[in-house]
Amino acid sequence: MSRSLPAEQRRNQLLDAARMVFARDGYHRAGVSDIIEQAGVARGTFYNYFDSKRAIFHEVLVVVVDDLAGSVQPIDVGGDILAQARANVRAVLTAALDPQVARLLLAEAVGVDEEGDEVLRAFYGDAVDRIQTALELGRRLGVVREGDLRVAARCVLGMVKENVFLGALMGQQVDPDAVVDEIYAFMTQGLLKL
Amino acid sequence: MSRSLPAEQRRNQLLDAARMVFARDGYHRAGVSDIIEQAGVARGTFYNYFDSKRAIFHEVLVVVVDDLAGSVQPIDVGGDILAQARANVRAVLTAALDPQVARLLLAEAVGVDEEGDEVLRAFYGDAVDRIQTALELGRRLGVVREGDLRVAARCVLGMVKENVFLGALMGQQVDPDAVVDEIYAFMTQGLLKL
Amino acid sequence: MSRSLPAEQRRNQLLDAARMVFARDGYHRAGVSDIIEQAGVARGTFYNYFDSKRAIFHEVLVVVVDDLAGSVQPIDVGGDILAQARANVRAVLTAALDPQVARLLLAEAVGVDEEGDEVLRAFYGDAVDRIQTALELGRRLGVVREGDLRVAARCVLGMVKENVFLGALMGQQVDPDAVVDEIYAFMTQGLLKL
Amino acid sequence: MSRSLPAEQRRNQLLDAARMVFARDGYHRAGVSDIIEQAGVARGTFYNYFDSKRAIFHEVLVVVVDDLAGSVQPIDVGGDILAQARANVRAVLTAALDPQVARLLLAEAVGVDEEGDEVLRAFYGDAVDRIQTALELGRRLGVVREGDLRVAARCVLGMVKENVFLGALMGQQVDPDAVVDEIYAFMTQGLLKL
DNA sequence: GATGAATGAGGTTTCATTCAT
DNA sequence: CATGAATGAAACCTCATTCAT
Numbered sequence: 061m062s063r064s065l066p067a068e069q070r071r072n073q074l075l076d077a078a079r080m081v082f083a084r085d086g087y088h089r090a091g092v093s094d095i096i097e098q099a100g101v102a103r104g105t106f107y108n109y110f111d112s113k114r115a116i117f118h119e120v121l122v123v124v125v126d127d128l129a130g131s132v133q134p135i136d137v138g139g140d141i142l143a144q145a146r147a148n149v150r151a152v153l154t155a156a157l158d159p160q161v162a163r164l165l166l167a168e169a170v171g172v173d174e175e176g177d178e179v180l181r182a183f184y185g186d187a188v189d190r191i192q193t194a195l196e197l198g199r200r201l202g203v204v205r206e207g208d209l210r211v212a213a214r215c216v217l218g219m220v221k222e223n224v225f226l227g228a229l230m231g232q233q234v235d236p237d238a239v240v241d242e243i244y245a246f247m248t249q250g251l252l253k254l
Numbered sequence: 255m256s257r258s259l260p261a262e263q264r265r266n267q268l269l270d271a272a273r274m275v276f277a278r279d280g281y282h283r284a285g286v287s288d289i290i291e292q293a294g295v296a297r298g299t300f301y302n303y304f305d306s307k308r309a310i311f312h313e314v315l316v317v318v319v320d321d322l323a324g325s326v327q328p329i330d331v332g333g334d335i336l337a338q339a340r341a342n343v344r345a346v347l348t349a350a351l352d353p354q355v356a357r358l359l360l361a362e363a364v365g366v367d368e369e370g371d372e373v374l375r376a377f378y379g380d381a382v383d384r385i386q387t388a389l390e391l392g393r394r395l396g397v398v399r400e401g402d403l404r405v406a407a408r409c410v411l412g413m414v415k416e417n418v419f420l421g422a423l424m425g426q427q428v429d430p431d432a433v434v435d436e437i438y439a440f441m442t443q444g445l446l447k448l
Numbered sequence: 449m450s451r452s453l454p455a456e457q458r459r460n461q462l463l464d465a466a467r468m469v470f471a472r473d474g475y476h477r478a479g480v481s482d483i484i485e486q487a488g489v490a491r492g493t494f495y496n497y498f499d500s501k502r503a504i505f506h507e508v509l510v511v512v513v514d515d516l517a518g519s520v521q522p523i524d525v526g527g528d529i530l531a532q533a534r535a536n537v538r539a540v541l542t543a544a545l546d547p548q549v550a551r552l553l554l555a556e557a558v559g560v561d562e563e564g565d566e567v568l569r570a571f572y573g574d575a576v577d578r579i580q581t582a583l584e585l586g587r588r589l590g591v592v593r594e595g596d597l598r599v600a601a602r603c604v605l606g607m608v609k610e611n612v613f614l615g616a617l618m619g620q621q622v623d624p625d626a627v628v629d630e631i632y633a634f635m636t637q638g639l640l641k642l
Numbered sequence: 643m644s645r646s647l648p649a650e651q652r653r654n655q656l657l658d659a660a661r662m663v664f665a666r667d668g669y670h671r672a673g674v675s676d677i678i679e680q681a682g683v684a685r686g687t688f689y690n691y692f693d694s695k696r697a698i699f700h701e702v703l704v705v706v707v708d709d710l711a712g713s714v715q716p717i718d719v720g721g722d723i724l725a726q727a728r729a730n731v732r733a734v735l736t737a738a739l740d741p742q743v744a745r746l747l748l749a750e751a752v753g754v755d756e757e758g759d760e761v762l763r764a765f766y767g768d769a770v771d772r773i774q775t776a777l778e779l780g781r782r783l784g785v786v787r788e789g790d791l792r793v794a795a796r797c798v799l800g801m802v803k804e805n806v807f808l809g810a811l812m813g814q815q816v817d818p819d820a821v822v823d824e825i826y827a828f829m830t831q832g833l834l835k836l
Numbered sequence: 837g838a839t840g841a842a843t844g845a846g847g848t849t850t851c852a853t854t855c856a857t
Numbered sequence: 858c859a860t861g862a863a864t865g866a867a868a869c870c871t872c873a874t875t876c877a878t
Contacts, residue, residue: 067837088282092873102839104876113873142446181424188420203446211436214420215413222412223405226382230375242405250444252336252397258856258862286848296864301849455858476670480852490860492855501852569812576808593831599805599824606804607797614770614796618763630793637787638832646841646877674869684843689870 071109074099079120083160087117087168118175124164125183131155135194141203142244145194150240153220157236162228166221188213219243265303268293273314277354281311312369318358319377325349329388335397336438339388344434347414351430356422360415382407413437459497462487467508471548475505506563512552513571519543523582529591530632533582538628541608545624550616554609576601607631653691656681661702665742669699700757706746707765713737717776723785724826727776732822735802739818744810748803770795801825 065073077099081090092113096106110116131151135144156162165180192213198204220243227234259267271293275284286307290300304310325345329338350356359374386407392398414437421428465487469478480501484494498504519539523532544550553568579601586592608631615622647655659681663672674695678688692698713733717726738744747762774795780786802825809816 065837070837091871103841103874104839105837107874108837177423184420184424185426198446205439205443205446207439208432208436211417211433212440214416215437215440218412218414218416218419219409220412221416222408225412226378226408230378232379238402239405242402243409245399245401246406246409246440246444248444248446249399250440250442252392252399252442261862264862285846287846297849297866298851298864299862301851302862305849307848458858479850491853491862492860493858495853496858565811572808572812573814593827595827596820596824599821600828602804602808603801603825603828606800606802606807608800609804610796610800611793613800614766618766620767626790627793630790631797633787633789634794634797634828634832636832638828638830649841652841673867675867685845685870686843686872687841689872690841693870695869 067109070101070105074101074106074109074116075120075123077101078116079124079160079164082117082120082168083163086163114173114175118179121164121176121179124161125179128152128155128161128165129183129186132190135197137197137201141198141201146240146244149220149243150236153224153236153239156220156224157227157234159228162224166225166229184217187217191216216243216247219246261303264295264299268295268300268303268310269314269317272310273318273354273358276311276314277357280357308367308369312373315358315370315373318355319373322346322349322355322359323377323380326384329391331391331395335392335395340434340438343414343437344430347418347430347433350414350418351421351428353422356418360419360423378411381411385410410437410441413440455497458489458493462489462494462497462504463508463511466504467512467548467552470505470508471551474551502561502563506567509552509564509567512549513567516540516543516549516553517571517574520578523585525585525589529586529589534628534632537608537631538624541612541624541627544608544612545615545622547616550612554613554617572605575605579604604631604635607634649691652683652687656683656688656691656698657702657705660698661706661742661746664699664702665745668745696755696757700761703746703758703761706743707761710734710737710743710747711765711768714772717779719779719783723780723783728822728826731802731825732818735806735818735821738802738806739809739816741810744806748807748811766799769799773798798825798829801828 074095078090078095081094081098084090085094090113092103092106095113095116096103099106106116110119131154132148133144133151135141135148156165165183188210192209195204195209195213195216199206199209220239223234223239226232268289272284272289275288275292278284279288284307286297286300289307289310290297293300300310304313325348326342327338327345329335329342350359359377382404386403389398389403389407393400393403414433417428417433420426462483466478466483469482469486472478473482480491480494483501483504484491487494494504498507519542520536521532521539523529523536544553553571576598580597583592583597583601583604587594587597608627611622611627614620656677660672660677663676663680666672667676672695674685674688677695677698678685681688688698692701713736714730715726715733717723717730738747747765770792774791777786777791777795777798781788781791802821805816805821808814
């Protein structure tokens with residue numbers, strides 16, 4: 061029996077437990093029982109703070125997404141743009157390689173419900189938008205070639221995501237620096253020599 | 255009441271129904287009830303052909319994965335390698351943009367069970383292997399630059415997957431040809447001018 | 449696909465299979481599938497000969513009960529009565545120690561349905577009646593002491609049944625001759641010396 | 643909707659309901675539905691206290707077996723041994739003549755599953771052991787004749803069981819005292835006069 | 837605010853039985 | 858007469874949610 065706690069603190073306690081459980085077991089395999097056990101809280105208490113299992117999942121997702129989005133720094137045009145882009149890729153990659161984060165963003169969140177899909181859609185849409193904006197900026201600065209920059213932005217996102225995915229979900233070893241280097245090389249030289 | 259059918263045909267009828275239902279509702283939301291309703295068959299009939307919901311899902315997954323894997327042609331060194339690579343990317347992309355396929359491969363199959371994860375792991379692992387092999391071939395032929403070809407292979411896979419993902423799952427419009435063109439450009443020139 | 453057979457023969461084929469399966473697995477664990485598989489006959493064929501699983505069980509039970517009842521010889525007053533009684537006990541005991549028979553009579557048949565209970569009730573009732581009749585005969589001949597001969601008859605039946613039960617169902621080794629000897633001693637001397 | 647109850651009490655309520663239902667309908671005909679209806683409790687509540695239908699049956703069986711075993715008093719060598727044996731037989735007989743008890747011990751428990759069989763096997767095995775021990779004691783005291791005391795013990799058990807069986811299951815009227823008297827006479831004098 | 841026993845709709849699976857071929 | 862695919866009622870069990878204490 062937990063002593064009465066400030067509401068905010070109890071919520072966070074539950075959110076932390078839920079994130080861990082969802083990441084470990086996935087949304088469907090995780091039960092409310094697992095979350096409250098992890099949090100050391102009674103069943104009824106859970107429903108004092110969250111309306112449903114879906115609701116807490118949704119909140120967990122928002123937190124994770126916000127954290128990840130927050131790891132990206134806006135690009136300062138005055139500075140070394142490439143270095144900033146590199147730093148951003150590296151930051152995102154490192155944050156996303158946390159297995160908890162990866163699982164939530166890549167696997168469990170899709171298809172749970174409409175709301176969850178919307179969060180993801182917004183997140184990835186936003187990510188593509190940001191990359192595209194950066195590319196357009198680069199285009200104007202003359203450091204980005206011409207082309208369909210929206211698709212290009214998706215490609216960049218895809219390169220990052222896939223390495224996260226294979227690393228965190230498929231159990232392959234992934235070295236963030238190697239990935240950053242390779243993506244950098246890819247972006248500067250492409251892959252093929254004609 | 256369905257008439258008696260050759261076993262093979264009934265199995266396929268059920269597999270088709272299941273693929274549609276799983277793609278539409280996801281593994282967890284889909285019930286055996288939905289599958290048999292879709293197939294117009296009694297509950298018992300389902301269990302005459304498949305051991306469980308998981309079992310039919312597994313078979314659906316294998317079929318989809320095999321179809322997709324089968325759409326890739328081995329590269330003939332004698333011919334135009336780039337054209338063949340382009341054709342392969344285009345073929346996979348087109349096949350995967352089918353929303354049923356996309357949903358199964360990208361979302362629903364992850365985390366259902368160990369077996370399903372294994373099918374996916376094998377599939378994506380195999381895909382990376384093939385791309386890497388092709389890149390190594392290109393390297394020996396002198397058409398591929400140096401670098402960490404495994405990570406590069408993941409990047410290529412990621413570019414394809416992300417466009418499928420955003421197109422089929424996130425509801426953004428995706429034009430296969432634009433994607434192929436852009437990936438091609440990406441591979442030949444990179445994205446940045448230094 | 450079995451060739452067409454004389455009806456009688458097909459019935460017996462099914463009855464034999466059923467007896468074996470019921471004795472091996474028990475009524476509830478045995479499925480119609482097991483019976484037809486054992487008989488090497490199609491599912492529909494089964495229902496050409498028997499109305500239901502219960503019906504065939506009922507017939508099996510009747511056959512077994514009749515066989516066992518038939519192993520008892522009426523006592524010839526002119527001959528050695530004790531010897532005849534001994535022979536009867538021995539015959540019944542030997543027949544009943546067949547595990548198939550034992551299981552059907554002692555365990556599986558009780559509680560399957562009203563009809564089955566009726567068959568058993570009739571069988572055991574008849575057995576008690578016969579023993580009682582024999583005892584009454586003995587009483588008139590002066591070789592049986594006074595007492596409640598109905599209860600005594602039940603006791604005799606119980607002695608036999610228990611040894612069968614422990615032997616066939618509980619897996620204890622039972623030697624028919626030792627049992628006959630002991631029952632004989634029991635009947636002639638009792639167990640206690642006052 | 644039942645009010646919340648101490649766990650122990652709810653368990654017992656369910657055990658009682660289950661014993662009644664199993665005795666009335668038999669293991670296979672009884673559904674969890676019948677038990678919860680009898681107990682006036684929701685389906686989920688049942689599974690809060692027992693893992694499965696088999697599990698509760700097993701517990702019911704153990705309780706019944708323990709009760710019956712507990713009705714037997716160890717024999718005090720200092721006292722009137724025969725009287726104590728008589729009292730034991732009478733106690734067991736009376737307890738076992740309860741139709742609920744009889745049905746569970748004689749019919750429904752056999753063949754439900756391995757565990758249940760094991761409980762019965764242990765129970766009857768133990769009963770025979772105890773009787774045999776008592777007989778051996780009597781033998782040393784000189785009040786029991788020579789012979790195969792194990793078989794003799796089975797015979798005694800059989801006499802008791804058969805009268806219970808016929809009384810409770812086969813619907814014949816059974817008077818405990820008449821049975822005790824007759825078994826007593828049987829043990830002291832046997833049945834036959836030579 | 838915290839508790840946890842109780843709930844019951846809904847899921848998966850079984851298997852005796854039918855009937856068109 | 859034999860076949861076996863099809864049937865569907867009914868069984869068992871899960872787990873997100875409620876609510877009286």
